[in-house]
Amino acid sequence: MAATPPFGIAEPAYQDWARGEVAHWRAEMLRPPGVFDRAAKGVQSRINRVIPEAVHDAVTRVIEQMTRGMLVGADWTTAAPMMDAPLSVRDARAREVIATYRTTAAVEGGVAGAGGFWLAAADFPALIAIKIKLLFDLAGVYGRSGQDFAERLFLLHVFQLAFSSPTRRAEVFHLLQDWDAREHPHGLDEFDWRTFQQEYRDYIDLAKLAQLIPLVGAPIGAMVNWRLTERVGDYAVNAYRMRWLG
Template structure:
């Protein structure tokens, strides 16, 4: 946990700052209407996924040790990585339009993994508060170094604080920008003819691996805070 915390709170490197600068210049070139449209699409998609009744999970695991929960979590992550890699490979082989379709499909796979990990660590993913935690874990995995530190501190002592009852004050603009900037270059490479399939498979595998690692440690943090 200490090692993971140090990695999350590590200041941005020179390379991180350079990449951030390039992405910032690209964002400034994109018309505000496009930013607003993307924000609306991602907000609607994420709201539907997080509040939809179709994303049900198994009942929370009760009475298991932390080691047993970790074992189950690793098995779940392995399964979702494989699914995401296959989906990314097929989308990458299908050219531009299938590669675009990979974006919402991959988002669903990621959120479903977080729902399953929530149950594995003994939490009820059907509650709104738990879905907020799931959304925060998603942000922690796919944000810039500066933003990660802010999100991480919001997760500390989660069960000891009050939380909003709805999404009214959630910053969707920052959420979509951080997520899009994190995966933009990798997903654009997926659209390259001939190499799109292997790139899509590898990128999706790595994204699910990062999300799973982040979520496991986020739930370990809550477990240890209650111990």
């Protein structure tokens, strides 16, 4: 979870604090994988071999369809961009938005975890939808229009960063740096969907698999969804801070 911002300080001091938070986040994103990271990757690979291929295929299709819909579809409603507000106000509003979605995700995960395999399986697309809508709302909080394709592409990279392995994370982070100073593609022909899907699945599979355990599936589902939603929200906040501070 992100650090709690200082209360009641002037905007320049707040921006200095936020700049320090972004620097800390940047260092974490660029940290090379450690022994634990490599061991966790090995465990995840073994789990992937146990999970039925039909489940993997279904999740893969859902991830690609929903993320493509985020970028090219017209059915995602977006909040109007917040105008003429300092960074401290935007950050405060972002925390409120994240809290709302975090609670929604936790309730959905608890219900799915209590319902056995099929409801738990249905939780995958539901959670993706919650996180995507959260990203759109956070774009509006930081004054960006989710109707712009380049902004949707930015949100796709934030989503990818939040659920990338340490070996992939630095590469995705560099794509977000100096975003507004670079030209961006107008289509998805060159986007690596295979890596995107596998990285996301590998990140969440271990946590979501525990949701299938009888009796404890509901509290585990609620906790996992809470944390996954909070994670993508925190990453979005720091990514937008990085753009704001230049």
